[in-house]
Amino acid sequence: MEDGKRILVVEDYQPMVGAIASILELNGYTVSTAVNGVEALEIMEDVIPDLIIADILMPEMDGYAFYQEVQRHPEWSSIPFVFLTSMAEREDIQKGRDLGVDSYITKPFDPEDLVATARAELEAAQSEQ
Numbered sequence: 001m002e003d004g005k006r007i008l009v010v011e012d013y014q015p016m017v018g019a020i021a022s023i024l025e026l027n028g029y030t031v032s033t034a035v036n037g038v039e040a041l042e043i044m045e046d047v048i049p050d051l052i053i054a055d056i057l058m059p060e061m062d063g064y065a066f067y068q069e070v071q072r073h074p075e076w077s078s079i080p081f082v083f084l085t086s087m088a089e090r091e092d093i094q095k096g097r098d099l100g101v102d103s104y105i106t107k108p109f110d111p112e113d114l115v116a117t118a119r120a121e122l123e124a125a126q127s128e129q
Contacts, residue, residue, distance in 0.1 A: 005122050006030045006047065010040040010054035010066060011084070016107075020053065020084070023111045024118065035059075037066025044070075049079060051122055053114075056085040056092070067099055078128070080121035084109065 007024055011017045012035045021031040032047060034040035036058040052070065056063035063083055070076045080102045085092070088106040096104045102124075103117050 004028065004030050005050040006032065007051045007053060007118060008032045008034065008040060008043065008049035010034045010037060010052065010058070010063070012036055012055065012058045016055075020114065023114055027115050027118075029118065037061030037063065037069065040066060041069060044076060048076065050125070051080045051082070051118055053082045053084050053118070056083055056087050056096075064095070064099065067101060071100070078125065080125045082117060082121060084114070 007029045009017060009020050009024070009031055011020065011033070017033050017035075021033055024031050032043055032049065034043055037054070038060045040052075040054070054063045054066055061069070063085065067081055070079065070081065082103040082105060083096045083101050084105045084107065086107040093104050102121050105113060105117055
């Protein structure tokens with residue numbers, strides 16, 4: 001079990017939010033959720049997560065714009081960022097990597113892969129401190 005590391009999940013499809021949050025919470029993480037990048041930025045003003053997992057296709061502010069906004073804030077730019085999305089084409093994955101996201105998981109996903117990715121990104125961030 002993890003030591004209560006805080007993960008922000010940004011996803012507009014409510015059943016998916018619930019599934020992701022449940023998987024992470026069952027593995028000891030504290031989870032906050034937002035339905036788009038605008039809401040996520042508002043949450044981050046109050047609570048800075050240890051990891052961000054975000055969809056790309058969302059209303060108001062998509063995942064790409066959200067990632068770029070997070071990177072503009074020095075206090076947030078080192079937070080590990082994972083795209084969890086149905087955009088699975090090679091060029092989509094490459095665009096995420098070109099932007100600088102830490103990991104890219106495609107839907108449908110294996111819950112074990114989600115947990116392993118979260119753990120790996122959090123451990124990598126911890127070792128960089």
